[in-house]
Structures are given as C-alpha cells and as structure tokens.
Amino acid sequence: MEAPSTPSKSRNPNKFQSSSSSSSHHHSAMARKSSLVKQTIVCSACFVLVLYAFFNTFLHPTDSPPSPLFPDGVVRDDVFVGSTAASKVKVFMYDLPRQFTVGIIEGHARARGSSDFSKSRYPGHQHMGEWYLFADLNRTEEERVGSPVVRVYDPEEADLFFVPVFSSLSLIVNTNRPGADQAYSDEKMQDELVQWLEQQVYWRRNSGRDHVIAAGDPNALYRVMDQVKNSVLLLSDFGRVRPDQGSLIKDLIIPYAHRINSYTGELGVEKRNTLLFFMGNRYRKDGGKIRDLLFQMLETEDDVIIKHGTQSRENRRAATRGMHTSKFCLNPAGDTPSACRLFDAIVSLCVPVIVSDSIELPFEDVIDYKKIAIFVGTKASLRPGYLASLLRGVSTERILEFQKELKQVSHYFEYGEPNGAVNEIWRQVSQKLPLIKLMINRDKRLIKRDLSEPDCSCLCTNKTGFVTSI
Amino acid sequence: MEAPSTPSKSRNPNKFQSSSSSSSHHHSAMARKSSLVKQTIVCSACFVLVLYAFFNTFLHPTDSPPSPLFPDGVVRDDVFVGSTAASKVKVFMYDLPRQFTVGIIEGHARARGSSDFSKSRYPGHQHMGEWYLFADLNRTEEERVGSPVVRVYDPEEADLFFVPVFSSLSLIVNTNRPGADQAYSDEKMQDELVQWLEQQVYWRRNSGRDHVIAAGDPNALYRVMDQVKNSVLLLSDFGRVRPDQGSLIKDLIIPYAHRINSYTGELGVEKRNTLLFFMGNRYRKDGGKIRDLLFQMLETEDDVIIKHGTQSRENRRAATRGMHTSKFCLNPAGDTPSACRLFDAIVSLCVPVIVSDSIELPFEDVIDYKKIAIFVGTKASLRPGYLASLLRGVSTERILEFQKELKQVSHYFEYGEPNGAVNEIWRQVSQKLPLIKLMINRDKRLIKRDLSEPDCSCLCTNKTGFVTSI
Structure with missing residues (x-):
C-alpha cells in the first residue's frame, strides 16, 4: 500500500484556499438556464409564478422551509432535520x-x-x-x-x-x-x-x-x-x-489498515480451491495460544493451508495469493482479540472464520458481521475435525452470499477511499456526541456521594452466546 | 392542565387529513407580500434577480442546495447531512x-x-x-x-x-x-x-x-x-x-408533566418576595425522609414558606401562587430521587434548589442544569442555617441569569407545545439508535463464554462531586 502525500505538504490546511471554481460554476449554470427561462416567460401567468418565486427566495425568513413549491414533505423533512438537529x-x-x-x-x-x-x-x-x-x-x-x-x-x-x-x-x-x-x-x-x-x-x-x-x-x-x-x-x-x-x-x-491488496475479480469459488487459509505468527501470548493448537490440528488437512510467517513484503505477496484463492480465511485471536488479518480477509472476499471469543468489531451498528463471517467458539474449534468438516458443509450458494455481503461492506475498511473508513470513523465519533455532552453537563452538577460502587451507566447483553454462528 | 382531545378522536391518524389551512395561509401571505414586491420591481436590475430566483426555485434539482444565494457554506453543509446521513x-x-x-x-x-x-x-x-x-x-x-x-x-x-x-x-x-x-x-x-x-x-x-x-x-x-x-x-x-x-x-x-401553570410575567425579583418556597408531602420514604428534617429547620425562617400539602386542585392553586412569587423553589427527593415539583419550578421561573443526591435529569445533553438550578448536597442542606444563608447570598443579578436560562429551556418541559417535550423525547430516542443497532448485531454473533461478570459496556464518571453547585 502506498502511503499518501507527504506530511509537510498536507499539513497546510490552506493548500486549496479559494473556492472560486465553485462560484464560477454557478455563473455558467445561470447562463445556461437563462435561455430556458426566456422561452418560458412569454405567458403572463408565468410572471405571477416568477413573483411568487421572487418573494419566496428573497423575502422568506431563512428558517422557514426553503421550498414550499414541493409540498410532498420529503424535501421539507430533510431540510428541517438538516438545519436544526443534524448540523455537522x-x-x-x-x-x-x-x-x-x-x-x-x-x-x-x-x-x-x-x-x-x-x-x-x-x-x-x-x-x-x-x-x-x-x-x-x-x-x-x-x-x-x-x-x-x-x-x-x-x-x-x-x-x-x-x-x-x-x-x-x-x-x-x-x-x-x-x-x-x-x-x-x-x-x-x-x-x-x-x-x-x-x-x-x-x-x-x-x-x-x-x-x-x-x-x-x-x-x-x-x-x-x-x-x-x-x-x-x-x-x-x-x-x-x-x-x-x-x-x-x-x-x-476502528479497522486495521489492510496490508494486502483488495480482490477485484469476480465473485465465485471457481478460482478458490483452498478450503481454509491462514498465514501468520504461529506463536502468540494469551488468547493467541490457540494458534499453535489450531496449527497442529489443521496442518494434516489436505485442502487447508496453514503456514507460519511474519510480516514481510514477500510474505504479504504469499498471503495475498492465498487469500485470493481460498474460500475461507482463518482469523484466530492474536495477543489481543483482534488482528489485522480479518481486514485482509474481508477485502480479499475470503469468508473470515473468526476464532476469538472476545473480539469486538468496527462499525457494528451498520455491519451485521454474521452476514460476512463465521464465528466459531474457541473450544469448539479445537474438537478434532470439527472446523474443517463444518466449513466443507457450507454450500457454494451460501459462500456466494457471504461474498456478496463482503463486497458490499468492504468500502468501510478502505482508509484511502472517499466513502471509506475515515468518514465512517467520524460518523461514529459524531454519534457519541450526545452522550459526551450529557456526561459533561452531569459532571458539572454532581453532588459528593458515598458510593459503594463507581458511578457508571452500562449497556449489557443478556445473550448467553452460541458455539458457532452458522 | 387541560388534557388534549379524546383518545377515540385522536386514534384516527387521518383526523385532519388535508392541510388546506396551511395552503390558504400561503395565499394570504402572498397577497400581503406582493404589494411589497410591486414597489421593488421598478428597477430592471431587480428583474434579473427575479429571473434568477425563478430558475432557482423551479429548475434546480431537488437534491441540490436549495439556496445558492446564501453561499456561505452553512446551508449547504446542513442540507448535505439532512439528505444523506440524517434521514428521519x-x-x-x-x-x-x-x-x-x-x-x-x-x-x-x-x-x-x-x-x-x-x-x-x-x-x-x-x-x-x-x-x-x-x-x-x-x-x-x-x-x-x-x-x-x-x-x-x-x-x-x-x-x-x-x-x-x-x-x-x-x-x-x-x-x-x-x-x-x-x-x-x-x-x-x-x-x-x-x-x-x-x-x-x-x-x-x-x-x-x-x-x-x-x-x-x-x-x-x-x-x-x-x-x-x-x-x-x-x-x-x-x-x-x-x-x-x-x-x-x-x-x-423524561420530564414529569408540570401540574401548575407556567409563569408568563416579566423576569425579575420585584414580585418575588419569598426567598424559598416548598409545598408538598412532608413525609416520604427512603431518600424522601430528608423532607421532614428540612421542614423542622426551615419552618422558623421568616422569608421561607414551607408547607405540607397533597395533590388537590386547591393546593395546586396555592403552589402556583407560591412558585410565581418566590425566588427559589425547594426540590427535595421524594420516595425516589425525582419529583414533579422540579418541573413546576422550572416553568414558574422559580430557581430550583435541588436536594437529591442521586437525581438524574431529562435531556442533560442539551440542558446544562447548573445554569438553571442550584444543587445542594443532602448532608450540607441539613446544617443549621446553611441553606437559607446560602440563598440569601445569591445576588439579584445572578437570579436574573438563572431566570433567563430557565426561560430559554422551559419549552423542553412543555408536553403540549410543538417545539416541546415530545419532539425532544423522540430526538433523544433517535440518538440511541446506533447503540441499539450495534447491540442487536453484536448479540447475533456472540460466542458462548465463561464470564465471571456480566458482559457490559459502561460509561463512568470520575468526578467526586461537590457540596453545592453554586
């Protein structure tokens, strides 16, 4: 992946200061449209409309709905929300x-x-x-x-x-x-x-x-x-x-920045002959200890590629080949529950198989991860033969559904794209603003109390969870 | 307070189906404004503006900024958010x-x-x-x-x-x-x-x-x-x-519906000769036990009115008089930390004095309650003479500031007003949607775990709190 422009350049916020291009655009639009207007203006009834439009545009107070000529509600609704509650x-x-x-x-x-x-x-x-x-x-x-x-x-x-x-x-x-x-x-x-x-x-x-x-x-x-x-x-x-x-x-x-190239080919399993692929560090601490156990179990499976490898340009090339030619990609926990490999798998359209019981995932309000990945409990994943036979049982049709969904959400994981990770991060941060403001105001007026527990507000799950999501 | 129209009537969502009244309003506004327009229209330069306004109003695609005559960016930003991210x-x-x-x-x-x-x-x-x-x-x-x-x-x-x-x-x-x-x-x-x-x-x-x-x-x-x-x-x-x-x-x-009339007079303390007013149930359970103690202490103060009284039409009239003619209104905890009296005080522009250490308050992301109320710790409020002398020390200028802020936020507590409590409740509920969606998606893919504690996400305060907010 190419890093974007040099910092010294980009640090100047006034790089493209004037927006004269946008105002000249207005003028040419005006010229284009005025000929249209001349044709219309012959009838005197139109003139009344012109007058109406005139005071509409100039005399209406700015906080009123700007377009009473479109009374279907849609424009007004959006504008209302925009101008009051949802300013940027x-x-x-x-x-x-x-x-x-x-x-x-x-x-x-x-x-x-x-x-x-x-x-x-x-x-x-x-x-x-x-x-x-x-x-x-x-x-x-x-x-x-x-x-x-x-x-x-x-x-x-x-x-x-x-x-x-x-x-x-x-x-x-x-x-x-x-x-x-x-x-x-x-x-x-x-x-x-x-x-x-x-x-x-x-x-x-x-x-x-x-x-x-x-x-x-x-x-x-x-x-x-x-x-x-x-x-x-x-x-x-x-x-x-x-x-x-x-x-x-x-x-x-937030997502890791993926380190291998996105897959740009067709959906399908024809060119994906490997059932399950993993390449990465075999030995990890804590939750990542599962990796060595998975290696021992999966190394013997014919249609599974599981290889030890650290970050390097060459290994990235090998991982790209592997992820682009496999149906499923294994994502075990690393030293912590998350790992960059998940995001490599997503942009490879290689259905992630997540073995990391405590993982938290980016943007989960807009992404239903059950539609793009298979979750398998750590314990279950270590039953001999379980994982490979579970995945062999997934139909081609189902894999295509996963791939379609992966393709639809992959933009959320592209840091370099306009409709990508950066805008989504800001959107998600913005959604936290009401709670931030509430806590700020609340802190200002809190009275000293003898509390036996910290003063916390929580959101809990009542689900006991599954063994696998499929 | 008058209850709104009967339920049988209101249950029909099409009760007032056509909005002809609003369109006739437009026509009379049109008539009123067109004479103004006639005076303006003499100059031919204005005619160009009329043309501009015309295609502005009629020919612009609906998804473009509705008012390019105000190119300061604010309108455009708002409209963008409105039409994409912030649909209702x-x-x-x-x-x-x-x-x-x-x-x-x-x-x-x-x-x-x-x-x-x-x-x-x-x-x-x-x-x-x-x-x-x-x-x-x-x-x-x-x-x-x-x-x-x-x-x-x-x-x-x-x-x-x-x-x-x-x-x-x-x-x-x-x-x-x-x-x-x-x-x-x-x-x-x-x-x-x-x-x-x-x-x-x-x-x-x-x-x-x-x-x-x-x-x-x-x-x-x-x-x-x-x-x-x-x-x-x-x-x-x-x-x-x-x-x-x-x-x-x-x-x-959410706020209680206030039960006494809103104060509609001028800001000021001239007609508010009572320092502190309270009327309500003297005897309450749990946190409300403080009430009897406050009664004993404040009954002897000359400029304080503190009276036992239960909900009745007559008592509501007396409470209205009291709240409209007092500088401060006492709001001790009831059986639970909240009580309707706070909202009566707010719409009376009688500065609330809140003695309820565990109170939570409506809409605290948009209302800074420190600006509209005085918080006093329960323990401090029971020190002999403390409360009355604290309040006597508040300058008239400061009381006016409180009143101004009260007036500004009082609409949030009016259930019957268009820009009131109902819309704000829906706005606040809407803000919870991202977290709701996140938890729904997360629940779908959670793996069974052996947790020693419930699976919760929390937001905590690190503040130890004050004795009084003033």
Whole structure:
C-alpha cells in the first residue's frame, strides 16, 4: 500500500484556499438556464409564478422551509432535520508540537538509517488509521467529500477536539532495530504528550471527555492510559485496557489498515480451491495460544493451508495469493482479540472464520458481521475435525452470499477511499456526541456521594452466546 | 392542565387529513407580500434577480442546495447531512389491544363512578407524558411539525417500535378509591402486556431491544421490569430499577408533566418576595425522609414558606401562587430521587434548589442544569442555617441569569407545545439508535463464554462531586 502525500505538504490546511471554481460554476449554470427561462416567460401567468418565486427566495425568513413549491414533505423533512438537529459536528484539530506527529515519522526514518527527512513519509503499517485521520482533517472542506464532520479553527466553536498524535507509529519506531539509535523513546513521548495536554485549557475544561485520540495498536499509549481514559479512544480492541478505561459506549473500534491488496475479480469459488487459509505468527501470548493448537490440528488437512510467517513484503505477496484463492480465511485471536488479518480477509472476499471469543468489531451498528463471517467458539474449534468438516458443509450458494455481503461492506475498511473508513470513523465519533455532552453537563452538577460502587451507566447483553454462528 | 382531545378522536391518524389551512395561509401571505414586491420591481436590475430566483426555485434539482444565494457554506453543509446521513428515524406504533390504552382510561373513569365513557379523556396527572407520545404519533405527519421521527405503518420499515401502553395511568386507576370497584388490576394488565408482546414477531426478533416503552411513574411496570428491560424505557428516574434494568445509556429520563401553570410575567425579583418556597408531602420514604428534617429547620425562617400539602386542585392553586412569587423553589427527593415539583419550578421561573443526591435529569445533553438550578448536597442542606444563608447570598443579578436560562429551556418541559417535550423525547430516542443497532448485531454473533461478570459496556464518571453547585 502506498502511503499518501507527504506530511509537510498536507499539513497546510490552506493548500486549496479559494473556492472560486465553485462560484464560477454557478455563473455558467445561470447562463445556461437563462435561455430556458426566456422561452418560458412569454405567458403572463408565468410572471405571477416568477413573483411568487421572487418573494419566496428573497423575502422568506431563512428558517422557514426553503421550498414550499414541493409540498410532498420529503424535501421539507430533510431540510428541517438538516438545519436544526443534524448540523455537522465541528472538530478542532490541535496543532500539536511536531514531536507528536511529523517528529515521530522522522524518528522512524532515522532508526532505519535515513538522514534526508524531506522524503520521509508516514510508513505503511497496520495501525496507520491515525495517519489517514490526520491527513483527512488537513484537506480543504471541498476535498473532504461526504464527511460528517467539519474542521473548525476556533476551539470555541468546536464540539470535539482531535489530538492527532501518531501513538501507534511511535510504538514501532525502534521495532526490529536492535542496533539502531535508541535516542527515540515512546514512553517519553507518551509522558510529554500528557504534560502538553494538561496545559491545554480545552483539555482541562472537561477532563478530556470531548477529545478524540487514536490508539490503534493495543499497546499504544499504555503508559498514560489512565490520564487519557476520559477521551474517545480509537482502538482495535479492549485487550489491553481495563473496563474503566475503554468501552463500546465511550470508545470506537476502528479497522486495521489492510496490508494486502483488495480482490477485484469476480465473485465465485471457481478460482478458490483452498478450503481454509491462514498465514501468520504461529506463536502468540494469551488468547493467541490457540494458534499453535489450531496449527497442529489443521496442518494434516489436505485442502487447508496453514503456514507460519511474519510480516514481510514477500510474505504479504504469499498471503495475498492465498487469500485470493481460498474460500475461507482463518482469523484466530492474536495477543489481543483482534488482528489485522480479518481486514485482509474481508477485502480479499475470503469468508473470515473468526476464532476469538472476545473480539469486538468496527462499525457494528451498520455491519451485521454474521452476514460476512463465521464465528466459531474457541473450544469448539479445537474438537478434532470439527472446523474443517463444518466449513466443507457450507454450500457454494451460501459462500456466494457471504461474498456478496463482503463486497458490499468492504468500502468501510478502505482508509484511502472517499466513502471509506475515515468518514465512517467520524460518523461514529459524531454519534457519541450526545452522550459526551450529557456526561459533561452531569459532571458539572454532581453532588459528593458515598458510593459503594463507581458511578457508571452500562449497556449489557443478556445473550448467553452460541458455539458457532452458522 | 387541560388534557388534549379524546383518545377515540385522536386514534384516527387521518383526523385532519388535508392541510388546506396551511395552503390558504400561503395565499394570504402572498397577497400581503406582493404589494411589497410591486414597489421593488421598478428597477430592471431587480428583474434579473427575479429571473434568477425563478430558475432557482423551479429548475434546480431537488437534491441540490436549495439556496445558492446564501453561499456561505452553512446551508449547504446542513442540507448535505439532512439528505444523506440524517434521514428521519422510522417509528412503528403498535395498534395495542384497547385494554392497554383506551381501556385503562375507561377503567380510571369507571373507578370514579362514570358510566358514559364516550366523554372519558385521558386524565391530567404528572406522568401523562405517555399520553402525549401516543397522541403525537396519532397525528398526521403534516401536523407533527418539526418531529425528528416519522411514523411508519409497515413494521418491516421500522427502526424502532413504540408500545403505547398507559403504564403510569394503569397504576393509579384505583388510587384513593378504597370503596371503588376493584375490577381493574394493574398487575394483571402488566402480565397480559408481556404475554401479548411475547407473541409479537418483532418483539421476539431482537428481544425487545428496538422497542420503546414509557414507564414514567417509578412504579410503572415494576412487576414485569425484567421482561421489558431490554427496551428503551422512558423513565423519571432509576429509583426503582436495578442497574441491569435501566441506565442512562439504554434509557431516557423524561420530564414529569408540570401540574401548575407556567409563569408568563416579566423576569425579575420585584414580585418575588419569598426567598424559598416548598409545598408538598412532608413525609416520604427512603431518600424522601430528608423532607421532614428540612421542614423542622426551615419552618422558623421568616422569608421561607414551607408547607405540607397533597395533590388537590386547591393546593395546586396555592403552589402556583407560591412558585410565581418566590425566588427559589425547594426540590427535595421524594420516595425516589425525582419529583414533579422540579418541573413546576422550572416553568414558574422559580430557581430550583435541588436536594437529591442521586437525581438524574431529562435531556442533560442539551440542558446544562447548573445554569438553571442550584444543587445542594443532602448532608450540607441539613446544617443549621446553611441553606437559607446560602440563598440569601445569591445576588439579584445572578437570579436574573438563572431566570433567563430557565426561560430559554422551559419549552423542553412543555408536553403540549410543538417545539416541546415530545419532539425532544423522540430526538433523544433517535440518538440511541446506533447503540441499539450495534447491540442487536453484536448479540447475533456472540460466542458462548465463561464470564465471571456480566458482559457490559459502561460509561463512568470520575468526578467526586461537590457540596453545592453554586
């Protein structure tokens, strides 16, 4: 995957400042239409309509329905909602000191031996969602097509505050660089970020509740999680945060950036001869211990490919081939319940088989994952022969249904597309605003109480769950 | 307060089918404005504007910004959101068996000796919000001005399902009627309601998660709360529900219907010579025990009126006089943390002094209650002399600020107004839809797990709270 334009370019919000093109568009539209108008104007009855249109447009107060000539209700309804309840959410992006943004990109390049930082780009990796959000808000509003939020430059106007720290990149600056310059410290970055935030008046105002911070890597910001836990955190899962630090209510599960190419071919199983494919790290901690057990069990199956492999360009090519030519893709838990492989499988139209009992999934209000994936309980998945025979029993017709649904939702997982992950993340964050405002107002008037338990409001499931979703 | 039109009338959604009145309004407005137009039209430059306005109004496609004459961006943004993301939420209202709606009104009338039910109206009482919601959805869409939801008649189209049971009225059918016909049983009604719901395919589909049920009285539906706890409950407080039955996340705090008249006079303290006013039941259970203690302490203060009194027409008149002529109104907890008196105080522009540590308040995302009320901790309020001297110390200027804010938000507490409580309740319910959908989708794919604690997502406050908000 190609990283988008260089940060130094995109950081200038005024890159395409004037919108003269759109106003000249208006004028030519006017010219085109006025000839039409001349033909119409002959009849005097039309003139009355013109008068009507005139005061309609000029004399009506702006808060009245703008188009009483279309009284079917639809236009009026939408306009009403638009002009009162659903104005776009206003986001202020901090102009962070560069040590929290571009400085981290440079640190990453330096650790890899670079000395010319003018060519440094944000490097492609699975948690680069943080980059796309930063880049998005650095575009002009004209370029931010279909975005549910608008960037504002006056914090007083803002509904929400975005802290564009590259927290996940910071974590891997020194990864796999044992001999590299250890000048960069992620822990130091975290501490300094919190110090900086605590000096900001808008952070202090509501203890960070109306702030949005990306921490895609399950280990990102781990050291200061307690200091930033009031914010809306953009997370991959809740594997490394406590229930009082992160939750489905307050935070947002965001997709990993997929690391293999999207499948652009036809739906179908003709070219997908492998039943089940997995390539990745065989040995993982915690919930990921299941991987080795699955390897032992599935290695002997003829139509299953299960291979150990770490992240590398070559392995990515092999994984692409495998995912594009398999009916099902195995997605066991990693060190935490989520893993980037799920999103690779989705854009490969390779039906995900999820073996990760505590997984939480992005955008689950708009995506019914039961329609695009098969969930299998960890215990059940380890019964000898169970998994392979379960999948062999899925009809071609059913696989095609899965593929169709996968194709329909795959745009949600494309960070680079206009109708993709970035806009959906902002939409989901916007939906949290009423609860954020409620909690902010409520905090202001809370009376000191002797509570035996923390003061929490919860949403619980009463479902006991299944063994498999199919 | 006058109850609105009879239920039998209002149940017909086509009562006022044609909106000819509104179109004739347009014509007279047209006549009034056309003379203005004649004066303006002399200059030929204006004629060009007329032409522009003409094609603007008639030739623009409906999905384009309706008013390019105001190119400041605001209109365009709003329209965009309106026509794509924020379409109105669709609500299906069940046509319940009459024993859950009109039958309860008749039962109430029968217990009071009536035999002619054709004249029975829903009786005015503090939890009559349930009536206004039912009446609202029985109006035509043309009449439901500014509503954020649209009623649909096909359940397949619905986002949410409204169960218009008169659960609070049911509770008081036999109240204060010891000699009355005990044929009516609220408990039987509750049991039968659940039996009926459990036969409905749309209730079973998501275990009631996408259903909305009013239970304004803290005791309403108490017997079947566990069976309806998945639904969005419209409650006055959480005093009688367990944390797994009700929460700020899942449910909605709705206002009591105020029982005394709104104050329509000028802002100011000239005619408000009483410092602090309270009239209500001196003796209450649980948190309400504080009332007797407050009586003992405040009875001796010269500029405080604190009187025992139960609900009656005469007492309501006295309370109206008192609230309209006092600077502050005392709102201690009742049997549960909430009480109708708060809403009487708000519409009286009598600054509420809330002594109820666990109170939850309606619409707190849009209302900053610290701006309209004074919160005092229960313990602090009982320190001798503390409360009266705290209030005497509030400047006239500050009281005026409170009154101004009260006036601005009072419409949220008017069930009978177009821009009032009903529309706000639907708006707030609509905001819960993303979380409802998320939980529905998540429930479908959950894997059986051995959890030591319930599977909950929570939002917590980290504030320790104040002694008083002023």
